[in-house]
Amino acid sequence: MAEERRLLKGAEEGEGGASKEARGPGRRLHGAIAHKLGTAILSGQYAPGDVLSGEVAFAEELEVSRSAYREAIQVLTAKGLVESRPKAGTRVLPRNRWNLLDPEVLAWAFAGEPDVQFVRDLFELRAIVEPAAARLAAQRRTREDIKLMKDALAAMRRHTLATEAGRAADRDFHNAILNSTRNDALQTLSASIGAAVNWTTQFKQRARALPRNPIPDHVRVFDAIAAGDAAAAAEAMGVLVDLALEDTASAMTR
Amino acid sequence: MAEERRLLKGAEEGEGGASKEARGPGRRLHGAIAHKLGTAILSGQYAPGDVLSGEVAFAEELEVSRSAYREAIQVLTAKGLVESRPKAGTRVLPRNRWNLLDPEVLAWAFAGEPDVQFVRDLFELRAIVEPAAARLAAQRRTREDIKLMKDALAAMRRHTLATEAGRAADRDFHNAILNSTRNDALQTLSASIGAAVNWTTQFKQRARALPRNPIPDHVRVFDAIAAGDAAAAAEAMGVLVDLALEDTASAMTR
């Protein structure tokens, strides 16, 4: 009985040491197993086509009941990572079937050593989507939206990005922009990528000080959106994304 | 025992009559339940904050075992639609927590009457992403990519878009473009949206003939990509998306 607890705790500790982020997927037993298997697949420990050893065998190996294992597999199946068929076992699906934009999948991808190529892909997508989002925001923002952004910007100035409060303000700022687009699909996408990218940013923050004061660049985005200048907003946001890419790239090559 | 079979069959029939698409999520019992609940949530039958009646009660109501119900809930949880907590029951999460870009969620959203606003959002996102994808494809396509596109285009010409073979060729053409971008994240996103949008297109196809020959527009995209002209590729793809939007809009207002 104590064995399962040990496993669960081990899986949570392996999440990267982010204690407060451990709640959520890692809380329940099957969530911990899903996390364990998910990271193993995303890290290439299981290649597409590989079979996860039989249901019964695996459950015994992990020292958990079949129900818990089954529910974990169910989660992975829902995200397109695996497929199970009678007799054939549970196979890892080819990569193009994976829901790479699922927040949890993204988190698994960044749990270990993030794949350089994948990070590049993600930033490329971000460079496409974020400026377009800023453009829409400039066209659709209301007075309330502007106020939210202004407040967040002020908070960012007060605390720096070195503090947790400052980073929270940064998130608020970007969320306010996203909300101004009035586009749920775009919002979902951008939030997923943003969260994942921020994971790498945390690495960067720990590694060294910021290479450049990011506040002025944020102000430029804000001014353009407040003024309703769509083209300028897109351009300014593009600069912001490029900056983040540079920082991340230099942090990863170290 | 026969009761459950009846339920499962009913859920599959409700999928829109696409017999060959019924395999996959709707095949297993818990998949059918997930589909049933998923469409109910996406269609607004359950509003965010609503609680699905207790596990035991619900399982009895649906005449399935608690295990099957639980696995279905697990799928919904993995997609961010619901959250279960002891004593509180299973609640529908606020809309901004939903993974709207998940292929299955998208399918559920389009299973019943698609929400006009959501379709607009999706096309807006598509208008952002697809031209950018075409731009990248023009920069990175290889000789093999070009051959694949050419073949698909020829097949589209042979069969028309009115036939299933023609539509398959259309999909091949777009997939070849996506593959040329060498960006897995972009590929995943575009494939999800494309599949969902094609669902609405099927409605259109049934409703009336195509308003305009789409081949020349496809050829323009192909020529630009083959020539490596990024700007022209993006522009031509933009035209294609706009066209699809027009068709869908007129089909939905009928």
Place this chain on the structure above:
DNA sequence: TAGCTGTAATATGTCGGAGTAATAAGGAGA
């Protein structure tokens, strides 16, 4: 050698019970 059929292996579906955590209600103290 090719095609078919039977069997064994494996996943799926089901059930009921024990355990646990969180909420809500009720009582005690200030």
Place this chain on the structure above:
DNA sequence: TCTCCTTATTACTCCGACATATTACAGCTA
């Protein structure tokens, strides 16, 4: 009367065993 704490209910979580359905593989037949 208000606040805090205790208690009890409620619903999820996990478990293991059993029954069923499907499939892959091998062995057999033509």
